[in-house]
Amino acid sequence: MDITVFFTGFSLGLSLILAIGAQNAFVLKQGLKRHYVFVVCAVCAISDAALITAGVSGFGVVIEKYPQVEQVARYAGAAFLFVYSFQSFRSAISSSHQLDPEGDANSSLAKTVLICLALTWLNPHVYLDTVVLLGSISTQYAPEQLSFGLGAVTASFVFFFSLGYGARLLTPIFHKPISWKILEALVGCIMLAIAISLVGF
Secondary structure, three states, rough: OOOHHHHHHHHHHHHHHOOOHHHHHHHHHHHHHEEEEEEEEHHHHHHHHHHHHHHHOOOOOHHHHHOOHHHHHHHHHHHHHHHHHHHHHHHHHOOOOOOOOOOOOOOOOHHHEEEHHHHHHHOOHHHHHHHHHHHHHHHHOOOOHHHHHHHHHHHHHHHHHHHHHHHHHHHOOOOOOOOOOOHHHHHHHHHHHHHHHHHHH
């Protein structure tokens, strides 16, 4: 394995997922609630790993030849994000909202995993970033594409688990009801903004 190429893949992979997006906002929220944190982080990281592997293996060419895949993900993802943003806004103003970040008994493991999968696989940008962009860039490092891919995959695991478990450092702040309501409102704004950008309003 070429360690230089590995760190190039790691750096690029990390830079692509650092931006605050729907998936990262969800991981942060689950980390604050300490609710299925390991599972959520694992689902996100493994999903990224599968997409990066597909890109490095050449699947990016298929995506480019069949743009319908990106279109389906775009509109399905936008619809999902519109619904999720509405739920976040409703949660932010609801008097019965669970304000304690220590837990959330209202959401099952299955529901949490499904939301996490939807935020990942219905996001067209994830295909462009991981499959197409990382896949195409990896060809520049032939025959060390594997080292590049491993670096990008490692970045995803490091980022998501750091975000999920690092969120608990903010727990004292979120014992205040207003802080939790502000977070819900911000999550709603992020989801809504991304949904609008996907459909091109």
